[in-house]
Amino acid sequence: MPELPEVETVVRMLRPRLEGRMLTGVHVGPRRLRVPWQRRWNARLIGRRLAHVQRRGKWIVIDLALPESGDALLVHLGMTGRLILAEVGAPTAPHTHAVFHLDDGKQELRFLDPRRFGLIRYLAAPERARLQSTAALGPEPWQLTTANLAAQLARTRRCLKAVLLDQRVLAGVGNIYADEALFEARLHPGRIARTLARQEVERLRCAVVRVLERAIRKHGSTILTFYYGDDEHGEYQNEFRVYGRQDQPCRRCRTPIAATRLAGRSTHYCPQCQPLP
DNA sequence: ACAGGATCCTGGGGGC
DNA sequence: TGCCCCCAGGATCCTG
Numbered sequence: 410m411p412e413l414p415e416v417e418t419v420v421r422m423l424r425p426r427l428e429g430r431m432l433t434g435v436h437v438g439p440r441r442l443r444v445p446w447q448r449r450w451n452a453r454l455i456g457r458r459l460a461h462v463q464r465r466g467k468w469i470v471i472d473l474a475l476p477e478s479g480d481a482l483l484v485h486l487g488m489t490g491r492l493i494l495a496e497v498g499a500p501t502a503p504h505t506h507a508v509f510h511l512d513d514g515k516q517e518l519r520f521l522d523p524r525r526f527g528l529i530r531y532l533a534a535p536e537r538a539r540l541q542s543t544a545a546l547g548p549e550p551w552q553l554t555t556a557n558l559a560a561q562l563a564r565t566r567r568c569l570k571a572v573l574l575d576q577r578v579l580a581g582v583g584n585i586y587a588d589e590a591l592f593e594a595r596l597h598p599g600r601i602a603r604t605l606a607r608q609e610v611e612r613l614r615c616a617v618v619r620v621l622e623r624a625i626r627k628h629g630s631t632i633l634t635f636y637y638g639d640d641e642h643g644e645y646q647n648e649f650r651v652y653g654r655q656d657q658p659c660r661r662c663r664t665p666i667a668a669t670r671l672a673g674r675s676t677h678y679c680p681q682c683q684p685l686p
Numbered sequence: 687a688c689a690g691g692a693t694c695c696t697g698g699g700g701g702c
Numbered sequence: 703t704g705c706c707c708c709c710a711g712g713a714t715c716c717t718g
Contacts, residue, residue, distance in 0.1 A: 411712095412712095443694075443695095443713090467712075485712080485713085486712095487695095487711080487712065487713085488695090488696095488710070488711050488712070489695090489696085489697085489711095504696095522695095523695085523696060523697065524694090524695050524696050524697080524710090524711085525694080525695055525696080526694075526695065526696095526711070526712060526713085527712090528712095528713090565688085565689090566688080566689075567688090567689065567690090571689080571690085574712085576712085576713080583711080583712070584710090584711065584712090672689095672690080673690075673691065673692090673711090674710095674711075675709090675710080675711090
């Protein structure tokens with residue numbers, strides 16, 4: 410469930426604590442991960458300084474400093490992944506798959522993921538560069554122009570929900586914020602993308618940005634397992650307009666929120682505020 | 687070519 | 703109370 414706001418929250422927590430630190434050791438557990446850890450990555454990582462902690466869509470990119478450069482440690486939180494700083498010697502929580510020792514000797518970076526939908530891997534410079542470009546992963550929502558979005562919507566018969574979830578269109582939106590953004594834009598999630606008028610495209614683009622910014626200010630949403638820091642959790646789940654609010658009154662018009670399934674995902678909307686033309 | 691579906695995984699919740 | 707089944711979801715691969 411970590412989407413852009415949750416990942417951004419984690420990155421902002423880690424950045425001041427990790428940047429400038431050196432990796433002094435790597436320990437990866439025996440459980441098989443989605444991308445199996447390769448032993449040769451250890452040599453690529455140990456002795457390297459962490460230059461920048463960044464977010465790209467839902468990906469956490471920890472860039473490595475000289476002597477090589479352009480390579481990185483890449484993390485995706487999947488559904489239940491957590492990247493935390495723990496005191497050295499603190500009890501290891503269940504489902505801890507990787508531990509990175511740091512040169513300050515006080516804290517270590519741990520990757521936990523009960524459901525193992527997440528991913529942690531070393532990323533060589535060419536792949537790191539590709540992740541930065543918009544070739545494989547679409548632009549950050551703030552970089553997306555109305556013209557770009559309009560062009561992408563015009564060339565597909567998919568519904569809006571499916572398009573918003575497509576990371577090649579724009580990076581970082583997942584199931585929760587897709588529903589919330591469509592409510593904000595007053596657009597039905599089942600609307601066929603290519604039928605949008607120009608002003609509706611602009612409304613959608615603004616709504617995505619506005620919802621994400623609001624969620625970042627609230628440190629994301631915590632449902633079951635999202636935490637940043639030790640046990641600090643997001644507060645945006647209290648602001649949901651539609652997600653998870655099936656049969657509850659719309660906060661705008663009191664009409665019961667509807668739930669359906671689109672693009673293989675649970676989808677929530679207000680039938681009154683988000684009508685199909 | 688494009689769109690939709692299956693797949694991975696496990697804790698938690700609902701139902702009986 | 704206890705057990706079982708099903709559900710949640712991002713990215714990727716597969717099928718029609």
